[in-house]
Amino acid sequence: MSEIFNLVKRYPWLPSLKKYYPNKALKGPIDFINEVFSSDNGNKIKERILEFFKASFNKIEDFSFFMDDEINIDFYLVIKIFLSILNNKQIANKIAELYSKITYKSLNKDINSDFNLYYIYKDLNFDIVYSEEPVIYKKIKVKDQGLNLRTKFRIHFIDYLKLASNLRDNYRKLVNNSLNNGYVFIQPDDLNRLIQEYVRIKFLNQINIEDLREELLKNQIFRDLYEKISEKWEEKKEEFEYSFEMGFRKDQDLSKYLPPCIQEILAKIKEGQNLIHTERLFIVWFLNALKYPEEDIINLFSTLPDFDRDRTGYQVRYAIKKGYTPYSCKTLKSYTLCMAKKYKDELCIKGYFSKKYDEQKKISHPLFYVQFTQFVSTMKKKIEESNQKSNNE
Numbered sequence: 537m538s539e540i541f542n543l544v545k546r547y548p549w550l551p552s553l554k555k556y557y558p559n560k561a562l563k564g565p566i567d568f569i570n571e572v573f574s575s576d577n578g579n580k581i582k583e584r585i586l587e588f589f590k591a592s593f594n595k596i597e598d599f600s601f602f603m604d605d606e607i608n609i610d611f612y613l614v615i616k617i618f619l620s621i622l623n624n625k626q627i628a629n630k631i632a633e634l635y636s637k638i639t640y641k642s643l644n645k646d647i648n649s650d651f652n653l654y655y656i657y658k659d660l661n662f663d664i665v666y667s668e669e670p671v672i673y674k675k676i677k678v679k680d681q682g683l684n685l686r687t688k689f690r691i692h693f694i695d696y697l698k699l700a701s702n703l704r705d706n707y708r709k710l711v712n713n714s715l716n717n718g719y720v721f722i723q724p725d726d727l728n729r730l731i732q733e734y735v736r737i738k739f740l741n742q743i744n745i746e747d748l749r750e751e752l753l754k755n756q757i758f759r760d761l762y763e764k765i766s767e768k769w770e771e772k773k774e775e776f777e778y779s780f781e782m783g784f785r786k787d788q789d790l791s792k793y794l795p796p797c798i799q800e801i802l803a804k805i806k807e808g809q810n811l812i813h814t815e816r817l818f819i820v821w822f823l824n825a826l827k828y829p830e831e832d833i834i835n836l837f838s839t840l841p842d843f844d845r846d847r848t849g850y851q852v853r854y855a856i857k858k859g860y861t862p863y864s865c866k867t868l869k870s871y872t873l874c875m876a877k878k879y880k881d882e883l884c885i886k887g888y889f890s891k892k893y894d895e896q897k898k899i900s901h902p903l904f905y906v907q908f909t910q911f912v913s914t915m916k917k918k919i920e921e922s923n924q925k926s927n928n929e
C-alpha cells in the first residue's frame with residue numbers, strides 16, 4: 537500500500553490523488569494555500585515554484601531542480617491554483633510543456649517497473665492489456681540486422697487515438713502500428729509519451745477561479761510569489777509576442793524566415809556535403825521545434841553521402857525523442873556555426889529595436905529569428921492591405 541501512496545506522490549496528476557490524499561486534493565484553494573504557506577515547507581515550495589516558472593520562461597530544460605519528494609503534491613497543486621488565477625494562456629502553455637516533459641522523464645525511470653506502469657495506466661482508466669511475457673509484434677531492420685520488437689503492453693485503439701490525436705509523428709498514426717483484436721501493441725516509452733500529452737492537456741484545462749484571486753493574495757508568501765512571477769513574465773513576454781504564427785504549415789514556405797546558421801546547413805545538404813554531428817543534431821531539433829513532420833526531416837538528409845533511410849529514421853526519432861530545444865546563438869557561436877557575418881544578416885548582426893525597453897536588442901536564439909521575421913512580414917502585409925483599402929475608398 538505504501539508503494540501506491542509513494543507513486544501518487546510522485547505523479548500527483550493521477551486521478552487517485554483524491555483517494556489517497558483527500559486532505560490535499562479535496563481542500564478548497566484558499567484553505568489549501570494558507571495551509572501550505574504556513575507549513576515548515578512553505579518557503580521551500582515557493583522557491584521551487586519560482587525556479588520552475590523561471591526555467592519555463594527561459595525555455596530551460598534542465599530538470600535538476602525538480603524532485604519528487606514529500607512536497608511534490610503541494611508543488612503540483614499550487615502551480616495549478618496559480619495558473620487558474622493568472623488565466624494567461626501563454627504562461628499555461630509554457631508550464632504545461634515543461635511539467636509534461638519532466639513527467640515523461642520520470643515515467644521512463646519506471647520503465648522496468650511493470651507494477652508502477654500498470655497502476656498508472658489503469659488509474660488513468662486506459663483499456664490496457666498486460667502480458668507477463670513480452671510478445672513479438674514486429675520485425676524491423678537496424679544497421680542491416682533483423683530485430684524483433686516485443687512488448688508486454690497493448691492499449692485499446694480508441695484510447696490510443698484519443699491520446700495520440702495531437703501528436704503529429706508519422707509512426708504514431710494508427711495505420712503504422714501493429715494491432716491485435718482492437719489493441720495496439722505499444723512500447724512503455726511510447727505509452728509514456730502519450731501520458732506526457734495527457735498531462736500537458738490537463739494543465740491547459742484549468743478551472744477559472746479568478747474571483748478568488750484577492751482572497752488568495754492575502755497570503756503573504758503566495759502574494760510574494762505571484763509578484764515575482766508576474767515581474768519575471770513582464771521581463772520575458774516580449775520575446776514571446778512574436779510567437780503567434782510560428783510552426784510548419786503545408787501551404788506555407790518558411791524558408792525566407794530562416795536564419796543564416798540554418799540556411800548554411802540547408803545549403804550544405806542541398807549540395808550533398810556531409811554534416812558534422814552537431815550540425816545534424818541542431819537541424820533536427822530546430823525543424824522539430826518548428827513542427828516539421830518527422831518524415832520531411834528524414835527526407836531532408838536523403839542527399840547526404842552516407843544516407844541510409846532506416847538508420848537516419850532511427851537517429852532522427854531518437855534525437856526528437858530526447859526533446860531538446862535547439863542550440864542558442866551563444867552555443868552556436870562557440871561551435872563556430874553562427875553564419876551572421878558570412879550572410880551579412882542585419883538582424884543577426886545589429887539586432888532589433890525593442891519598443892518595450894527603448895533600446896536595440898540582440899537576437900539570442902535562432903527560433904526567435906523565425907518568430908521575429910514572420911511577425912515583421914505579417915505586420916508589413918497588414919499595413920499594405922490597409923493602405924490599399926484606404927486608396928480604394
Ligand code: SF4
Pocket residue numbers: 795796797798864865866868869873874875876884885899900901902905
Ligand atoms: S546570430 Fe544566432 S540566429 Fe543569427 S546566424 Fe548567428 S546563431 Fe544563427
